[in-house]
Amino acid sequence: MSEEKKIEEVTIEEKKEDSIEPKKKTKKGSNSGKKKGRKLKRRLKELILKTVLLIVGIILLTTVFFSVHLNRGNGMYPSLRDGDLVITYRLTRTYMSDHVWAYKYDGETYFGRIVGVPGDVIDMTGDGYYRINGNVPFEDQFYETNPSSGQGVKYPYTVPEGSVFLLGDYRLQTDDSRNFGAIPTEDLIGEVVLTFRRRGF
Numbered sequence: 001m002s003e004e005k006k007i008e009e010v011t012i013e014e015k016k017e018d019s020i021e022p023k024k025k026t027k028k029g030s031n032s033g034k035k036k037g038r039k040l041k042r043r044l045k046e047l048i049l050k051t052v053l054l055i056v057g058i059i060l061l062t063t064v065f066f067s068v069h070l071n072r073g074n075g076m077y078p079s080l081r082d083g084d085l086v087i088t089y090r091l092t093r094t095y096m097s098d099h100v101w102a103y104k105y106d107g108e109t110y111f112g113r114i115v116g117v118p119g120d121v122i123d124m125t126g127d128g129y130y131r132i133n134g135n136v137p138f139e140d141q142f143y144e145t146n147p148s149s150g151q152g153v154k155y156p157y158t159v160p161e162g163s164v165f166l167l168g169d170y171r172l173q174t175d176d177s178r179n180f181g182a183i184p185t186e187d188l189i190g191e192v193v194l195t196f197r198r199r200g201f
Contacts, residue, residue, distance in 0.1 A: 065090060067190050069102055069109060075174030076100065076111045078141075083198045086111070088190030095164050095185060097137070102189040103166065105180050111192065112166030112176050112183075116159045123156040124178070130167075145171045148178040157181075164188070 071084040079100060080086060088102045095101075100113050116122050116132060123131040130136070130145040145167065147155065159165045163182035168174030177183060 066193075067102070069111075069189075071111060071195075073174070074170050075168035075176070076113075077170040079113075079169050080111055080192075080195060081197065085196040085198060086192055087194040087196075089193045090190040092191040095188070097132075100192040101164075101166065102192065103183050104187045104189060105183065109189065110166075110168075110176070112168055114164050115167050116165030116177075116182070118159050118161045118163060120159045120165065121156050122159065122165055125155075141169075143167075143169055143171050150179065152178045153181050162186075 067088050067090055069086045069088065071080045071086050072082060074082050086102065095114055095117055097114050097117065100111060102109055102111055104110075115130070115137065121133050123134070124145060124147045126146050128144045128146060147153075157165075159182045163184050165177045165182045167178070168176045171178075
């Protein structure tokens, strides 16, 4: 091959190399930093959304479906003890005898066991027993039951419509329907469904 041809080939190759533009270098560090920032923002938004949903859920559970109470006193002993944490279900609309409910009276929260429903005739004679429609009801444990020593209801007492008659279990040391009369169902907060004992067993 002649020297002239060699020179021509070299110049052609040099021109080709000159025409090829060098590839631009990407800034990997800045791009990865931006991606991490976007991921962090997205995760933060997700965390805030989950927190808000959790708070809303807790509010709904504790104001619409359930309510939480701290029992004070031994009016429902031994079923409930002083200091017990009590969960009640608000949406129950069936008022059955022997079920325990939280209720409001004169701005205070009480717990009581339903013993009389509308139309029932309650009678107490001071012999330690109470009678519903002339019969002594069966109870798993005997609770001495006498009329209130103060200004309570007069017997025989007929439970009016839209109300229930409630008694505490420890009836020697509690205020209940013997003192207040029947409790209107709109003053019932919820049926007791769960208790947590906080002060021993």
